[in-house]
Amino acid sequence: QLQLQESGPGLVKPSETLSLTCTVSGDSVSNDLYHWGWTRQTPGKGLEWIGSIYYSGITYYNPSLKSRVTISVDTSKNHFSLKVTSVTAADTAVYYCQRLPSYCSGDYWGQGTLVTVSS
Amino acid sequence: QSALTQPASVSGSPGQSITISCTGTSSDVGGYNSVSWYQQHPDKAPQLMIYGVTYRPSGVSDRFSGSKSGNTASLTISGLQAEDEADYYCSSFTSSITYVFGTGTRVTVL
Numbered sequence: 001q002l003q004l005q006e007s008g009p010g011l012v013k014p015s016e017t018l019s020l021t022c023t024v025s026g027d028s029v030s031n032d033l034y035h036w037g038w039t040r041q042t043p044g045k046g047l048e049w050i051g052s053i054y055y056s057g058i059t060y061y062n063p064s065l066k067s068r069v070t071i072s073v074d075t076s077k078n079h080f081s082l083k084v085t086s087v088t089a090a091d092t093a094v095y096y097c098q099r100l101p102s103y104c105s106g107d108y109w110g111q112g113t114l115v116t117v118s119s
Numbered sequence: 120q121s122a123l124t125q126p127a128s129v130s131g132s133p134g135q136s137i138t139i140s141c142t143g144t145s146s147d148v149g150g151y152n153s154v155s156w157y158q159q160h161p162d163k164a165p166q167l168m169i170y171g172v173t174y175r176p177s178g179v180s181d182r183f184s185g186s187k188s189g190n191t192a193s194l195t196i197s198g199l200q201a202e203d204e205a206d207y208y209c210s211s212f213t214s215s216i217t218y219v220f221g222t223g224t225r226v227t228v229l
Contacts, residue, residue: 039220046122046208046220046221046222046223047157047165047208047210047220047223048220049210049217049218049219049220051217052218060216060217061217062120062217063120063215063217064120096164096165100218101170103153103155103170103171103174104153104155104167104170104171104210105155105210105212105218105220106155106157106165106167107167107170107176109164109165109166110164111164112164
C-alpha cells in the first residue's frame with residue numbers, strides 16, 4: 001500500500017526557510033513512471049501546485065513560486081524534499097506531497113502538514 | 120499561471136444530478152486531455168476522482184463522470200448522495216509543463 005508522509009517544522013519565522021520532507025513507502029522515488037511533487041492549501045482557500053521532481057533530478061516549478069522554491073530527491077532514503085526561502089505569512093498553509101503519474105497532478109497524496117509562518 | 124475558474128458552490132437534492140464546470144484556456148484545459156478532478160472532505164487530503172478528462176480510478180463510483188468541450192471541463196455527479204458533500208477541484212496540465220488547479224466548488228446536498 002503506497003503511503004506518503006510529510007514531516008518538518010510546523011512553525012517557521014518570517015524571512016526564514018521552510019523545509020519539508022516527504023517519505024515514501026510502498027513505492028520507490030526512483031520509479032521512472034512517476035514524478036513526485038508538492039501542493040499547498042492556504043487556510044480556507046484552494047489548492048496551489050508548487051512543483052514536481054523526477055528521480056533524475058529534473059524539476060518543474062509554479063512560475064509564481066519558482067524564485068523561492070527548491071525540490072530535491074534522495075533516492076537512497078526514498079524521500080523528496082521542499083524548501084521555500086524568504087517566507088512570509090502568505091506561505092502559511094497545509095503542505096501536501098503527492099505522486100504524479102503522467103496523466104494527473106497526483107494519484108496518491110500525503111495527509112498534509114500545517115506550516116505556520118509567524119514570529 | 121491563473122487558477123482555473125469554477126463556480127463557488129453547487130447544490131442538489133439526494134438522487135439528483137449536478138454538474139461542476141472548470142474553465143481555462145487553450146494553454147491548459149483546451150490544449151491537453153490531462154484534466155483531473157479531486158474530492159476533498161474537511162481536514163482531509165484531496166482524493167482523485169477523475170483523470171484524463173473521463174477516466175475513473177479503481178474504486179471510484181461510476182456516479183462520477185467527466186467531460187470536456189473546448190476550454191471547459193465538467194464533472195457530473197449523478198444520483199447525488201449525502202457523502203458527496205465536499206469541495207471539488209479540477210486540475211489541468213499546462214503548456215508551461217506545470218499543473219494548475221481550479222478555484223474549487225463546494226457541493227451541498229440539500
